[in-house]
Amino acid sequence: MTVFSEFSEFSDLSPTARAVFAELLVHGPLSRAEVARRLDLSPSVLTKLTRPLLDAGLLCEEPQGGGGAAPGRPSFPLRVDHSRRSYVGVKITADELFAVRTDLGATVREQVGLSLLGHEVSQVADRVGQAVELLSGSGAPAAVGVGLAGTAARDDRVVRRSPFLGWRDVPLADLVERAVGVPTVLENDVRALTAAEHWFGAAVGRRTFALVTVGEGLGCGLVVHDRLVSGKDGVSGLIGHLPIDDRGPLCELGHRGCARAYVAAPSVRRSVRAALDRPELSFDDCLRLAGAGDPAARRIFDEAGAALGRVVATVANLIGPEVVVLSGETVHMYDVCASAFAESLAAHTHWTSEPVAIRVQPFAFTEWARGAAVIAIRHDLGAG
Ligand SMILES: [Zn+2]
Structure with a gap:
């Protein structure tokens, strides 16, 4: 069993350690030399930065061919173990919401659809909470992302305008966060999908x-x-x-x-x-x-x-x-x-x-919710 001795949250890590992790998440597996080159780090600094992530099991070494790592052998490339954290992304439409649970690599593991009973803010927040709960069977997600059409951005807690819901200045992130008990962020749905294409898709x-x-x-x-x-x-x-x-x-x-x-x-x-x-x-x-x-x-x-x-x-x-x-x-x-x-x-x-x-890029409707999950992943990693 992995001992999370030096790691509990990404926010405990330095910005450089988080950058290393994000580089490996998006582009890995990569050799240590390649990571050091990409981020302009010395080998010793990289070793220090990756140690807590390796200890926590968030990073692992990608075996190449037979045999394991041994003293004197070149080290194996590093990769992220996607199974180590999960995220929930929710897409709100006029009459339904779709939610997915993904791993760190934005692979959809579970999904659920719930009808909306109305556009009352508290009703929608409760429904999002129910969706998150339905997807939390194997443990609470590290973060929740909510995507919807309208004026919303990750660094804002408030939906500024959402004409299809008839909303103006709704503090949805705080309401959902209170309901689900994990960090929650908002994003415009198209921008969330853009983030997904950037880190895990066509771009x-x-x-x-x-x-x-x-x-x-x-x-x-x-x-x-x-x-x-x-x-x-x-x-x-x-x-x-x-x-x-x-x-x-x-x-x-x-x-x-x-x-x-x-x-x-x-x-x-x-x-x-x-x-x-x-x-x-x-x-x-x-x-x-x-x-x-x-x-x-x-x-x-x-x-x-x-x-x-x-x-x-x-x-x-x-x-x-x-x-x-x-x-x-x-x-x-x-x-x-x-x-x-x-x-x-x-x-x-x-x-x-x-x-x-x-x-x-071919499209399935779960892509919207997956995009919202990617916003949650990026938020968890403190990435822009
Ligand atoms: Zn027009």
Whole structure:
């Protein structure tokens, strides 16, 4: 049995020790020499920093081939034992919440969905508490992350605005923390997913990238020089209503031809239904019709792809990303509108720039809650 003699919480460690751990979590296994090189540390300092983490079992040595470590042999690479801590991530939607329990490597171990009985703040906080309890069978998590659409950021305890819940200035982190008894943090859901892509997904090793999500809305998360961009008061990446064409369809706020009016799933569905006079069609029905060559559906998806290409070009022109990751509930529409997207992206990318690298990341709904768990992991490690 491991004796946690010198380690109880990451917050007890020095910032450099936490940086070592985070480096190994995201990029490991790594040799000691490589960790020392990456963080500009001497071998003796690294040995001192890793000892409590090895003693606690949070780090271990990755065996290579046969035989164990022995005096005189070169040491094995270090890696994080993901099973040593667990986290809960919760995504709140208008009528349900989804929660996952992950390990340190953000692998989902358990999940649960609960309906919301209302949008009363105390009701929602209680429901989050119940979800955490349901996922705590094997012990309380080290931290809880809560993600939702709206204005929220990890360094703030308060949901500033969440229109879909009708909330303004709700101290949700404190309410949930009181209910669950472990450190709790909030984050905007798209930014949480961006953090997950940065540490455990399509953007590992990228210092500057953007995530653009398509689904009920249109979202954007930014990482610049390895920092998640939260903006002032948790506001950043608001690309949903970028103007595309002032002769285009209307969005729900009455903008003519904004990005959301072209790309968001409800807008696409509405346009196809109206064009074909078939109010029963689901989004995936519309997508199938476009894929099968129905001219009206095809045109609407091509316009959606072109609008998305323009949005991505705009984001790329602003931050110069190494890659733009596309994801979200309806990212599978990319297969149908890829050529319209690519043409528009190329046309709107600044003429001095290299072509923008695109990664399409398949999406499952648990990704939102997993993103919130990654925020909890980063918070536990004191990482930005
Ligand atoms: Zn709009």
